[in-house]
Amino acid sequence: MGDQPLSIFQVSGRAMSAQLVRMNTTASNLANVGTVASSPEAAYRTIKPVFRTSFDEASGMSTVDVEQVVxxxxxxxxxxxxxxxxxxKDGNIWESAVDESRELVDMLESARTYQNNVEVMQTAKSLIVDTLKLGR
Incomplete structure (x- = not known):
């Protein structure tokens, strides 16, 4: 990451970005529940993000990023x-195999994780403001 240590805001921001990708892929999956196609190749397939965790030695914190969507x-x-x-020609259609219950659980988990990172940022901001007030 370079010589500059990451701030808590950068770490939380990256986590929020990763969860936003997760929410978007989950929304796409939910939007395609029950869709049909004329061939197995054309049928919708569930998509998921693959996360990559990195350790920043300068700050001692780990970050998460989306490596790819599969x-x-x-x-x-x-x-x-x-x-x-x-x-x-044989009268067959292919329906997407999206597990609606699993997708709803993923949506709830990603929304909670996103909200947790919003709270981390708000707490960090509050602590910084309180620290600045001590100097007055």
């Missing part, structure tokens, strides 16, 4: 539905 979860489910306009 497809995860089960394969699309084949269903016979010959009346569907997306059905293939």
């Amino acid at each position: 497809t995860a979860g089960g394969a699309p489910t084949k269903r016979y539905d010959p009346g569907n306009p997306l059905a293939d």
Whole structure:
């Protein structure tokens, strides 16, 4: 990270950015619950962020960043539905295998983690302001 130590604001900011990516991927997954496609390749696949933790020796703090976003979860489910306009020549469609309950839990966890980091920033700001007031 260089010679400058990271501030608590930078550490919390990075964590908030990572959780925002997690919330966005979860929102995308939830938006695609039950979507269908004409082939398994075209069917929606669940996406998840992969986090990378780094240790900053100058500050002694760890940070988290999103390394990449990957497809995860089960394969699309084949269903016979010959009346569907997306059905293939055999009358099959493929439904996304998004686990709605798991996605809702992920959304709650990422929202709580985001909020925790907001509170860390507010506490740090408050402590800095209180410290400055001591000098008066």
